[in-house]
Amino acid sequence: MAAPALELRGITKRFPGVVANDAVDLTVRAGDIHAVVGENGAGKTTLMSILYGLFPPDEGEILVGGERVRFGSALDAIRAGMGMVHQAFRLFPTLSVADNVVYRAEPTRGVLMDRAAALRSVAELAERYELAVDPEALVETQPVGVLQRVEILKALYRDARILILDEPTAVLTPQERDRLFTVIRRLRDSGRTILFITHKLGEVMAVSDRVTVLRNGRSVAGLVTAETSPEEITRHMTGRSVDLNRRAAPHRPGDPVLAVAGLEVTGEHGRTAVDDAAFTVRSGEILGVAGVAGNGQTELIEAIAGLREAAAGSVTLGGADITRAEVADRRRAGLAFVPEDRHRVGTSHLASVSDNLLLGHHRHPDRQRRGWFKLRNVRAHARRLIETFGIKAGALNNPVSTLSGGNLQKVVVAREMSHEAPLLIAEQPTRGLDIAAIEYIHGRLVSFRDEGGAVLLVSAELSEILALSTRILVMFEGRIAAELDPAAVTEPDIGLYMTGAYLEREKGGAPGGRKGGQDG
Amino acid sequence: MDRTDRLDRLAQGVRQIWANPAVFPFVFAFSVGLAVVLLTGGNPFFAYQEMFVGAVTGSGLRNTLDQAVPIIGMALAVSAAFRAGVINLGGEGQMVLGGLAGALVAIYMPGPGALVVPLAMAAGMVTGMLWAMLPALGQTRLRLPILITSLLLNYVARSITGYLVRFPFLDDSVTLTSTEKIPEAARIPKMPLFGGVSLSLVLVLLLGGLAWLVYKRTVVGYETQMAGLNGSFARYGGIGVERQTVGVMAVAGAVGGLIGTHLIIGSAYRFIDGELVVSGLAWTGLLVSLLAANRPGFILAAGLLFAGLQIGGQSMQRNAGVSWRLAQVLQAVVIVAVASRLALGRRRRKGRRSAEAEIEPAHVGEV
Amino acid sequence: MFDQLFDGALVDSVMRAMIPILLAALGGMICDRAGVFQISLEGMMLAGAFAAVAGSYLAAASGLGVLFAVVAGAAVSLVLAFGAVSRKGDPIVLGIAVNLLMLGMTGFLLPQIFGVRGVFAHPRIDGLDRFAIPGLSDIPLLGPALFDNTIIAYLSLPLTAALWVFLFRTPMGLRLRGVGERPQAAESLGVSPTVYKYWAVVSSGVLAGLAGAQLALGNVVQFAENMSSGRGWIAVVAVMLGRAHPVGVLGASLLFAFSEGLGFRLQGNGLPVQITDALPFAVTLIALIAARKRFARLLDLTTAG
Incomplete structure (x- = not known):
């Protein structure tokens, strides 16, 4: 039997006060799509960083193709054939796609860079793997889906045999996610080994051949996907079963608390980030705002919270016009806000x-x-x-x-x-938290609603939106693409609105809701 | 057995002091100073001895206290801004212009001292305040970084005062480029303490106490601190950071102008062109504020210490033939060491690869 | 009036004023590209000026002076590199401290080594020779200033071009820019941000040292206390205004040099020195206001608590 593509034996990594990885074993067969699952904090990211040479393990060994390796830096890992697509993209915004791909492995002519050769090889690579990108475009102008392709191209350009994808679907729509899975399968079929890190069970079942489950820094199970079930994996992940069921309450909304009308907000580089947004949040309801990151949700929230100027339109809170009010006055008028970035803004x-x-x-x-x-x-x-x-x-x-x-x-x-405050804005309130914390915060939001509070919830997690919302708005390219009833839609339905696909299907009638964002 | 035990404990104690992050920068700075003096052919031990003796004995103590007045004052001024995250490097210009304004009122305003002195101070404060508000408004209205504009304005302030002293307000009865002498009545009196310390010492001590109270106990103190620690957080919480920027710059400028006025009507008794600049007091104050991390209590202590270094340095120059500028070197090296987080013992733990901090921020472990 | 002002002498004084600012600003530019906020140019320039005079005096040869200046600038830069890069200290605090340290250190060494205060001039100090390029130096108006100059001046303009090629056309330049923009991304591809940042800071030390040598051995032949007198800060502004681009930096340096040269000339025409001294700083401030939309990034850098 051929040696496994990758083998980890007893990898241990300690941080002050925490054992992030505790004697982790992992065997990945060549040509497999191998999923590594676990809750946040289970040690997945630490493990991948060790695999990619970002820091050394305290104990244990790594074997690539049966040979022991020792990674002093990412460069060693790259040379051993590892490629990594980080969860937070590691790209240079003001450099071109081609420059990002060839960085540190630039084609040269004499002492100078051979820019033509760089553009050519990136274009070729993109074509071969059907990863459409424009090599000359600046990275900062490209949408998220393209950025991920650039990350994959970076690894392929370095001829990575083992590709590590860290939570690759977190920023994608369901449709983009399916495209990514196609790419992943194609890469596997071209003889590469894929290590796929995720905490979403559906993805594990959909794309992987084998699964390793991490819990509290230990590898607790190695399973063959075809022979297991989501329930079994969940049990290994948490040691118990989880309840992420819908908590939509009896729908008894009260008076309008927040009213937004014709709101237009200018984003970075002077582009229109929010275009003609109009909706109402009533007391006793949670209004969920879904959408792929970067479609104006952040700007919308900032404009309501007073951190960004509204270019047009009005925001009314509890009957008072706060469109131009200072943050302190908005807070006095009854606005509370859990911001997306708890490290830099929230605390x-x-x-x-x-x-x-x-x-x-x-x-x-x-x-x-x-x-x-x-x-x-x-x-x-x-x-x-x-x-x-x-x-x-x-x-x-x-x-x-x-x-x-x-x-x-x-x-x-x-x-x-x-x-x-009568209004609570919660922006990505559970991102990066483990299940216990997520459940706690969901419970708090629900009881806030039940006590008559109005909640405006923005989340990239469709499951969260579906579980909590009384009504759902979908944002696409700055506009409110739809208002949906959570009881009547599924994740793929919402995905259609998130990608703008409904625009093409509009005449045939979109599922589960109606066009336009006006409050009913 | 007993003896070695005690020796061990002593050695451990010494190591602890030595490795203390507050002590080590001084040990480091004095070591650098020692090397520099040795290399330039001086006797560092004699020099340090003279420095110490000169700072605290004879008239040294009085001079140290007198010198501490502007240093502490300028440190308090700059700390008001630094604490709120506003990098005001314009203390020098605020001090110099305020000093000239105060001097002119003291010279040309008739009346009893009890009236003229406060008025001169007020004039100095208003001038320093207005000058400091220029870069503040530049930042809030035009988005020009205060760090740069406040510094560039120092040079403009030098030129303005230079021109005013050389032309309209020159006292041509002396060879100095200077204003007329401050009339006796319009001077800040001395206290009968160690042979005459300026009454302004009481003033800066009061200012320090006031700063402590405001920083610790008031909404304004809290809001400025939050803005200084994290501007995004402060804005999100409803703090008017822009207005606050102008406010703290106004306070910093006013205190700077007050200290400038003190330096003329409480100490030099003439505004001599360039003298306030050359003294470097505004910058010494800035270093003190950095060393004390803007905390008023520490500013008083560090200000006294730096004043002692300078006064002792002058005595060292007279008696040991080593230039007093060594004091400036020591002060700057202390700050370099503090800013570089130099301390023994902590080095190994802290010197880890940067990747760690980024990879596992806070969500390792349980909730 | 204008004929009296715009003559060969003006071009010459503009050129004199420009070389030190340009050299220091190019150093600042490299640091900016590598993501290091470099405000200790002033101190390194002063150290360079002192070391240049000391070296030239010791050997009675300007070459050694220049070498000393370069070494001194690089040595001082290591203080910032160590503190800000290795120890992750605040570059603004370190920059201020380094500037004051050099002001104090040169002020200390002047009497200790040469036994003088304020100014050190001595016949043994060998100034930088001016080499005339035959033919070119005879061009009216520009010739004498551009083509009858010191070796450092001759170096500075081609250096600007070379840095442009380096930054935008070589692999190392690409990596440097990447390091400055997203150090984690560079690190994940095996480029060490620390190494690049160190080299960037040391390069700025070398260039600021050269700027000091030109100041103390080219423009004059002496060391005066605090003789950099704000030029390092003007260079910091030149980096901002020039958006850390070689052409922009050259343009900004020229603007400031022009105002300094003009001030110098106007002084000859009877304007008080106090006013002409303020001219470059006033021009700098006005230029900042005119180009203010450009530095949101720096503002974030300097106001983030």
């Missing part, structure tokens, strides 16, 4: 837990008088939030950066919910 990692829990309502009369803090109340407020939300934090004065990701997000959610 201040050098500031203390207490200071992080205070922002936004630090001018509340309960906490200050004439500009002087009532320190006792401030501390009591922080303690109350920590207790109510079960935040695992040490002393109040510890910097918030000492908290884990889930606790950090709880800090943000606790702070924003404690405003008792």
Whole structure:
């Protein structure tokens, strides 16, 4: 029997306070699509970084094609035939597609770069694997789907025999995802080995030949996909079964809280990011906004939250026009906001837990008088939030950066919910969290709704949108492409709107909803 | 047995102090200074001894306290901005222009000292404040980085004061390029302490206390701190960062102008062209603020220390023949060491590959 | 009036003013491209000027002076490289500290080594010779300034072109730009950001050292305390205005040099020196306002807490 394409034996990696990988074993047969699954924090990314030479393991060994290798840097890994498509793309925005692909392996003529040769080989490669790209285009102008192709081309240009894809579908629509799977199969059929990292079971079942499950840094199971089931994999992943069922409540929306009309927002480089958006969020409902990242959701939310100027249209909160109001006034008018980037926007990692829990309502009369803090109340407020939300934090004065990701997000959610604001905007509220934290935050959002709050939820996770929303808006290229009833649609249906495919099918009648974003 | 034990413990104690991140930069700086003095043919031990003795004995203590006034003052001024994340390098210009404005009021305004001195101070403060608001508005309105504009304006301020002193306000009875002398009545009085320390010392101590209170206890202190630590977070939380930028620059400029005024009507008694610039006090204050990480209590301590280095340095120059500029070298090296996070013992743990921090940010482990 | 101003002497003083700014700015440009915020040009230039005079005095030969200047600039740059790249310290704090350190250090060494204060001039200090290129140097107006100049001046313009080729036409240049833009991406392809950043910073030290040598052995033959007098900061602005592009940097340096040269000339025409001294800084500020839309990135860099 031929040696496996890749074998890991007893890989262990420790970080201060955490064992990220604990004696992980992994055997990947040549020519397989091999999925590695596990929850967030199970150690997948650490393992892949070790495989790609980004840092060395503390213990254990790596064998490629039966030979022991030792990666001192990514370069060693590349030379051993490894190629990696990172979850967060590692591309140079202002360089061309071709420059990105040939970087560090540039064709030369004398001391100069041979730019013609670079363009030629990238075009050839793209054609051979049906990965359509424009080699001369600047990366920053290209959509996400193309960027992923560029990443794959980078690996192929270096003739990677083993291709590692880290959560490759996170940024794709269901349709783009299917295209990617076709590419992956084609690569396998051309004799390459694919290592596919994911936490989505559907994808594992759809594309992989074999599966390795990681849990808490250990490899707990090695399975043949055809002989297993999603339930079995789930059991290995979590040690229990998960309930991500829909929690749409009895639909009893109250009065409108947020009304957006004719909103137009200008994004980066002066392009129109949001075009004529109009919708209403009522108390007692969760309005989900679906869409592929970069279709105007961020700009829409920023305009409502006051972090970006509205070019036209109006935003009304609780009857007051806040279109041009400052952030502080919007918050006073009743806006709470869980932002997408909890590390850079939602928290201040050098500031203390207490200071992080205070922002936004630090001018509340309960906490200050004439500009002087009532320190006792401030501390009591922080303690109350920590207790109510079960935040695992040490002393109040510890910097918030000492908290884990889930606790950090709880800090943000606790702070924003404690405003008792009628409107809560939640942007990607569970991204990167493990299942326990996701369930907790979903539960909080639902009870906020049940207590009569209005929630505007933006998420790239369709399952999250479907599970929580009372109504769903789909954004495509800055416009609200559809308003859908979650009870009547499926993920692929939403995907059609996310890609704009409905535009072609419109006349035949799109499934599950009606065109236009007006509130009913 | 007992002895070696104690020796061990002593050695360990020494190592701990030595490896302390607050101490090591000084050890490092004095070592650099030692090497430099040795290499230029001086006797570093004698020099350091003279430096220490000169800073605290005889008139040294008084001079150190006097020198600490502008250093602490300028450090407090710059810390107001730094703390809010506003990089104000224009302290020098704010101080110099404020100083001239204060001097002119003191010279040309008739009336009793009790009226003229406060008015001169007010004039210095307003001038420094307006000058500092130029780069602030440049940043908030025109998106020009304060870091660059405030620094460039220092050179413009030098020229403006140079021109004013040389032409309209020149005292041609002396060979100096200088204004007239500040009348006795319009000077800041001395306190009967160590033979006459300027009353301004009380002023900067009060300023330090006020800063401490504001930073620790008030909404404004909190909001500026949040803006300094993370501007996006502050904006998201409803803090008017732009308006605040103008505000802290105004405060920094006002304090800078006040200190400039003190330097003329409380210390030099004449505005001599270029003298405030050459003294480098604004920059020493800036280094103190960096060293103290903008904390008022530490600013007082670090300000005294740096003042002592400079006064001691002058005595070292007189008695040991080693230029007082060594003090400037020591001060700058301390900051380099602090900014480079130089400390023994921590080096190994911290010197890891950068990739780690990026790969597993916070979501390793449980919730 | 204009005939009196625009003559060969003006071109000459513009050229004198430009070379140091251009050299330092080219160094700043390389750092900017590598993603290192370099504001210690002023200090490195001053160190270069002092070392140039010291070396030239010791050997009575300008060549050694230039060598000293280059070594001094590079050595000082390592302080920033170590602190900002290896130790991930704040480049702004380090830059300020390095500038003050060099101001103090040169001020300290001047009396300690040469026993003088303020200014050190001595017949033993060998200034940089000006080489006339036969024929070209006879061109009216421009000839004497451009083609009767020091070796450093002759080097600076071709160097600008060479850096353009390096940045945009060589593999190393591509990698450097990549490192500056997305260090993680470069690292994932096996390019070490640390190595590139170090070389970039050291190159800027070499170039700022050369700028100091031109200042102290070319424009004059002496060392004066704080003789860089803000030129390093103007070079920082030149990098910004020129968007870290060789042609832009050259243009910006020329603009500032022109205002300095013009100020120098106007001074001859009786304008107070205090006003003409401020001219380059005022022009710099005005140019910043005119081109303000360009530096959102720097603003983010310098205002992020």
